[in-house]
Amino acid sequence: MSDARYTPLRERHEALGASFTDFGGWQMPVRYTSDLAEHHAVRESAGIFDISHMAEFMIVGPGAAGYLDYALAGRLSALAVGKAKYSLLLAEDGGIIDDVIVYRLAEDDFLIISNAGNRDAVREALTERSESKGVEVTDVSDSYALIAVQGPNAEAILAATAGIEDVSVPWSEQKYYAWASATYNGKPLLLARTGYTGEDGFELLVAASDAPALWDAVVAAGSAHGLVPAGLAARDTLRLEAGMPLYGHELTRGTKPAQAGLGRVVVTDKDSFVGKDGVAPVEGARVLVGLAAEGRRAGRAEYAVVTEDGAVVGEITSGALSPTLGHPIAMAFVDPAVADGSAPLFLDVRGTKIPATITALPFYRRKK
């Protein structure tokens, strides 16, 4: 594994005794001690995640807003400065190259955060689409680290973190899917109220060299608030409970947005955008649903969804025993004929048929 990449926080993870796993070419902490304890901490108090593997792109220039309306599925020109929006990068045929979050930093200045494993594909697509659009696309992933602080105590922890100063918006007025600027030890810090856990929380973008000190400062402030370091295993069960798609599972190059329940992300009445001609769902194509089962045996990715008589009508894309709910949950693509839940469905768990019920997503919704 000579080509394995590590984030600037590697030494912190090793000192904490983390187990590492490969994720998108990166060696990332999968858990520190117990993935279940980490999961519950995020639901009940707070967790800190290193997500520095994710890719960041700066989109700057007088044509930036118009360019993004063309390059992405949403209408980013309508995004107010200070806000963030979930969007999709589509291929010409309407398939999904990646899902991203776009932050409007200034009138002509946007930040895109994409998945680590799609960094090259996103850079190529964004660059190719930028020709003669009056915009500069820069891959700044190597310059930054990204730290997520998630959970009901996240705001209190960050407000108490030594070294975070000059916060541009009072903490209590920072809205979900918005960002504020700040400094950490005098250096620029972006505080985005976004996340991938279904809880309140923030994602902190800092220069890579400042990340270890910021991590330490947040951990120190969090000790009085139940903060624990949390790995990718907990992040995966948290996002699954929250019904959030994971690229490579629910979203792929061969998946159209509407199939994955993301039709609302595509603004089809824009003049032109990449993917416009291909984005319409194919008649009869499988659709994404949530499935809940009883007992403790979980359906896993790639297991079949079958009918009473064993006919295969779908396939699981993500599944686990939900730590919060205590029963198995899964997301699956199923034939549209069974997506309304009228026919009994089963998960084929290595030859055993487990009854499953179609359930509205998300499985878990935090109390406001």
Place this chain on the structure above:
Amino acid sequence: MTDLNTLRYSEEHEWVAVDGDSATIGITDFAADALGDIVFVELPAVGTSFNRGDVFGEAESTKSVSELYAPVDGTVVEVNDAVVGDPSLVNSAPFEGGWLVKISVAEGAADGLLDRDAYVALTEG
């Protein structure tokens, strides 16, 4: 505390404690750590016979599923109901409260398994 030097180990990370014509089987701390938090175990019923290398059950963590391979030939005489009810025992006490099944075995059933030193060498290799 179990003296880990008295146990025998398979390359599939099960341990066996032989006591006359019966033996207790579990998975090692190394295997439990690698799996992560175990949330479900499926074990065979009393009376089930298996041969060394057979799949006799499953352990599921939040992230993965692992088959349990019989380290020796034998017939199940007792199942650890406590671990079925609380699979986290496999993580917290893999060599004690987290044992899986007791089986009846013939003399020499554990011959050829690894001793502690050889097993530790395997997991560090």
